[in-house]
Amino acid sequence: MTDSQRREIVQKEIGNIYDQLVINCRKTTGAGYDKWGDDLLAMCIEMFLEKEVDYIWKVYKDGKLENFLTFMMGFQLKSSSSRFYHRHRKFTDNSREILENYSLIQERVAHNKAFKDEPNLIVDCMEKVIAKLNPYEKMIVQEIIIDGNRYNKTSEKYNINYYSLKNDCIRIKNKIKESCKHFR
Numbered sequence: 001m002t003d004s005q006r007r008e009i010v011q012k013e014i015g016n017i018y019d020q021l022v023i024n025c026r027k028t029t030g031a032g033y034d035k036w037g038d039d040l041l042a043m044c045i046e047m048f049l050e051k052e053v054d055y056i057w058k059v060y061k062d063g064k065l066e067n068f069l070t071f072m073m074g075f076q077l078k079s080s081s082s083r084f085y086h087r088h089r090k091f092t093d094n095s096r097e098i099l100e101n102y103s104l105i106q107e108r109v110a111h112n113k114a115f116k117d118e119p120n121l122i123v124d125c126m127e128k129v130i131a132k133l134n135p136y137e138k139m140i141v142q143e144i145i146i147d148g149n150r151y152n153k154t155s156e157k158y159n160i161n162y163y164s165l166k167n168d169c170i171r172i173k174n175k176i177k178e179s180c181k182h183f184r
Contacts, residue, residue, distance in 0.1 A: 025041045028074050047142040
């Protein structure tokens, strides 16, 4: 069997499993599928077909074609040194500042408002403890605990030692837990 015949067989098999590859791509990219999903899948197939015919044929014969292409999608998406990152994601990651006052972060927390009118004793206790904290501790609570910012970003923003910030945050969390433990 010639190399072109083997390549053609592999290409037909990719066509046969294409719908499953789209599903895998949607799962791999998650919320970013609408931005890059089609580009990611096309680039991974292109990169796979650029490989040596013997390698492509071995992956096909081992029955690992779908797994390998899905692995490639995951790797290309997560790596900041991949071809996909440099051609697609780098531009969108660096152009976020163009849109002022537009939140690009999706809310991942669903707040249940069914019992909003009922008093929540533990939340009231936590709010009172936070109100008594000094300004530095309040900043840590707001930046890291409430807003969910990372230690390294907050450390750079306020020019605070990373490890001191992390230890202070843990200490403050324990202080709030200890103060409100009787409501659990």
